Amino acid sequence: MFAFPTKSWAALALTLGISSAAMAADPEFDKQQLRSHIKTLASDQYGGRGPLTQGETLSIDYIAKEFAKLGLKPGNGDRYLQPVPLAKVTADQAMTLTLGDLTLTNGSEFTARTQQITPRIELKDSPMVFVGYGINAPEYHWNDYAGLDVKGKTVVMLVNDPGFATQDPAHFKGNAMTYYGRWTYKYEEAARQGAAAALIIHQTDAAGYAWGVVENSNTGSKYTLVDANNNADELPVMGWLHQSAAQKLFKQAKLDMDALADAAAQPGFKAVPLPGKANLRFDNSTRMAESHNVLGLLPGGETPEEVVMIHAHWDHLGTNESDGHIYNGAIDNATGVAGVIELARVLSEQSRKHPFKRSILFSSFTAEETGLIGASHFAAHPTVPNSQIVAFLNIDGMNVDNALDYILRYGDGVSELEGYLQDAAASQGRKVKPDPRPQAGLLYRSDHFAMAKVGVPGLLFMSLGDNDPDYIPHRYHKPADDYNPDWSLEGMQQDLSLMAIIAARLANNGDWPKWLEESEFKKRRAQDGRQ
Template structure:
């Protein structure tokens, strides 16, 4: 007999709720005609289970799910319990957990930056931190060099470091990239930020060039956030991975400069910042040795600890070595505020909603039987410390349970649409990889359109866990709904105490998007495709090293 599921029609003020039956076998056939290689049984959201996951993970008891906290242990216990209940095997040998070695670095905030006769105040004029696991980092009469955007991008014919030696020196660079500054679509990617515009790249390139410190000049629009975000993110305890050399290959000082402070420094060298910004918009920009010296001392308190990634695996029926990853980061920000006035930041949408989605997709694929069972393996994962720099994802990417050459793709949920469904799906990136065609096909099968990222200038494609896998050559898709369906979310809930579970959520958007994701996963899990990078990039070069 054809299988059937009860479905509740969306409520509105004129039509009472009506329960009716869908012949899901017939629906499956219709869906199969709309898109290739879809499952015989379509995804149906278990509303009660999904709500239970979000409500539990985002409860005050879990204390905001900060890494290295009691909330982490509760989260790990819950996720392992759920994977066991579903009957999924551990992804890391005989364990669901992957230890992630981390350092907790707290810099003494009484530091001052001195440039010649000028003194700058920490938090007000500048911020500085390090990921080197050492008790002290010092800039002592460090020569200052202005290097435009600090970009070395052969594919764009761009090299701000050409003809200048910055070894052991302090570099000042502009935020974002020339495409955003000019809004010229022929320059880099115009309004859409490239990775060359991300602050992480600026520090990485500075380290490759041998610089001792990099200070990024902050401006609200190209940074996509105000100075308050920079200050709050860089003047407190930070986490980092630890390598065998205590991260000595990384830049010594990761700094930001208030625009007014940067202008004052350059004026001290007889230069005008606005004029230099205009020069830096053209290829062939010549770096300027400023003839000034910087002095700064970072005194750090170091603690070492281990956090954990969590993952389970569903082995493929025919090609178990070929593996997909379905993911959502489990961590959030813990609590904020002074002792006695702390507010728990529960992160219900960001990202208990995504972890709950991963658990629901794990249930769905585990229940598929016979000919419907995926031919390739699927790892269902939740990583630590996404909010503090993709740390868990980076460790997983560098120490995967299967070689990266066997990872087909990485699908990442970082915040779901918890309310009404919409007639579109957001696409992060454009012309990046062949996975974009999978997204288009799945959206079309649902009668939806693909809408480009409305905040492409913010570089969201580089700010969630899939990016760490991209750096190892594994193509991915980001599914994120933070603010596009709830305009109030970014302003009043994102990374704030108001991001709590709400029993009034309809979950129509969740059901809609998880159905779309399940169709993409199922297609990839049963075909022979290895989605390729489309544009020339380090990601494409890295994938080629794996023979893909």
Template sequence: MNTSRLLGLLGVLLLPAAHAAPFNFDQQSYRQDVQTLASDEFEGRGPLSHGEKLTVDYLEKAYKSMGLAPGFGDSYRQSVPIAKISADQSMELKIGDMVFHNGDEFTARTEQVQPKVSLKDNDVVFVGYGINAPEYHWNDYANIDVKGKTVILLVNDPGFATQDPQVFKGNAMTYYGRWTYKYEEAARQGAKAVFIVHETAPAAYGWNVVQNSNTNAKYTLVDDNKNSSHIGVMGWVQHKVAQKIFNAAGLDYDQLKLTAAKPGFKSMALNLKANLKIDNTIELATSYNVAGLLPGTTQADEWLVMHAHWDHLGKTSHNGETRIYNGAVDNASGVAGVLQLARHFKGLKGDDAPKRSMLFSAFTAEETGLIGAQYFAEHPPVPTKQLVSFLNIDGMNVGKGVDYILRYGEGVSELESYLDKAAKAQGRRVKADPRPQNGLMFRSDHFALAKQGVPGLMFMSLGDTDPDYIAHKYHQGADDYDPNWDLGGVSQDLALISDILTQLANNDDWPKWLEASDFKKRRAQDGL
């Protein structure tokens, strides 16, 4: 344990213990919330759908019935202006003399608010991992001009490829490994299109997840220039497709990717042309974040946020078959957990009532890039310097209880000390993220707030307590409510979260970032 983390832990342990009214898990109401939110009637809770209307109405009614105040001034809803962009799925990708089929071999979409986006005889280049990271002395764009070109690049980062802890963070993914970063950096470099090569191990999910997530309607915030600065084509290609492309260029893809993970790699032109046409149907509309506020008794201008995203993938139609992605675990289970916590804290009276204000929130469009969270982070109901911490549930352990709680990240913020203490009080151990290569720290709503300097904790059990989940349920039609769920894991985790919230709601602590990062710099700008 590093010195700063040890000091953070000692500081928390020396704080006066807040009186904790026991958390009582109401299994019946929890089941009802999950079953309703994950029902076919709610159509997979897709943003801008009939399912969104049902979901937002359900949550607002729940907050009102508890007696929570509106979270956004005089409203429980925060309007999030977004574009729904639906691409014609009959598109084909042509590279050289080869033709690839949408869905099975590649996916492509855009966030540019344009009815048509196309590549016409566009130069194709390979830029390794597509990373420009001065602190790691790494720049895949150093020796090549990609302006107006099609970029092919690798998923994850060189640390995962080498498993060398001296390269980036070794097995643990950095933000440079996330697909969101890769699109953003390619756009900064002036590229017109990006195709990320999918491989299951470094991506941390199978091709079916890429296919299900990118072949239906997608959502984006819209800037004043209709997102013209965003990458024109956001694509993925199958591993076998990449092999064919590189073979056509006279190169060995699998050998070249090994070279790309070593310092000194030089990006290269493939001397091939790309052609693609994306026809879009665009709907400009308003989606909603939803939140209820429990004002604090004596420190009302200091806020805690307890959160879970409400959206999932909605429903799709393919070859005459309609499929609903109900997202029972991801993330109806988390939303129902937040409602349980809201009922608990709203029921506390007198000296037990929290001193700090508590916002219980559910944001839109997490699944398509943390859109609702990004909008909230950029338009918070109070300045971010008044947000103490952001706790986030993204999928609960709906099975039996376990003797551990997962920690995502290590030595990142002092909130880890709160997690340590709450787990110890339950007789549980804190278990490090068993799959740090998956980059889960960067894949949920708390990350949008972290970029604004607000420290957070994520609670997620996907693929750990249920090893079958990622392979057969994650972002698939099988993520349905099951009346046979044990819910022992939900009960113990909500009690643990309640303990942490109780401590934070009743002390004067402002948990700090431990690791040098842009998050820490941003928090310092707020004087914290």
């Protein structure tokens, strides 16, 4: 067992004006319970927890039963589950991409998929153009599409944003990726511009992960929400190019790829047409079905309509349909789900002694790995109004090893929740350490970001290899992300204690943490009267 540090819980009680008698017994996080949850969720029986598989049925049943066993109320009316209508789209991998005279091999040199609900995608004799970073950002006075008509064309672009390339903190955000550097944004903007295809050039440093992550994440079945037009407005071809394949493309065009990349990072860059045409055809099989988010509610005693959310996505990459490899996702994110269940146990036990003023909603969403799909559905169809959600605490991979003298902070000067993190860490005698890989854009890569888009501020708790350098290159999004009985789990206990301090404070103090930097998130929150 690992208890809250006594000074932390006592200080919290004093801050909240709660009698020491009411909070005399320090809540404890049970290492064996954590171990059992992780081992079960990351077992081969669950098949990698792919949405719309038997692994989903097992996962959501497990989480819902744990919530019910802890006495949580259903979080969606009288149900623990929130249906998420989506499509499972599987592209035939026997595809070949030709770029001019260059023929590329699927998987090793490129990937391609679509979110359109259609039996066939055909890119035929599409003109190609290099559009730098593929960014249109008025607040940075930047538009790679200025004066350019790319309707029906294939746009080729660099990953990340110009700030990373220049390392100038006055240029975008320097080394720290902005949302404009994320692949999701690049595809969205290419679709708005009317492009037929977007090919993002992968570079390991700029992307924050190796090519293997791209290949594993884009060559199997993918999931998407479906609109009334069967996603006809989505980008037809969402592609990646291996860096070596991109170099061949530019060499074919008699262009210096490195020199063009340098130029693309400077203001005033003009897009460069590429000779030759792009051709690609692949068939899709589509299965329409319902996936599910899981929601359990701990009602508040005074202002139950105001809600603090504690969250971890339950899904992972499932089982590879071609080679049978199971992607069990033990750290990403069976540890997070285990943490949410254990936080629910500890906080509900504390609530029985002294109810929290606000409600706490424990959630576990589907299809995060495919693009925050379950979170996006919840944000669009919340079970409580978004204007009533105080904050969103999101766990996406936990420290399974020994306790540390620091906690990671993702983002800097983003919201007042950073102060909550600072205070909770100090109460544990820990320091706050800035994101060691801001170029990876982790602030935009997990479920809290879907909630940020509707104005809800959040904190990301993620430990993906910060104290284990082997994890990212050898286990992240790979079959090797398996449960290990040798894990000490002391880091999990330590971080869950910190999260409980933050959650309890938010659930009792009546504050509405504000966005600090100017953004669409801040504007949205202001519309709700919470900024």
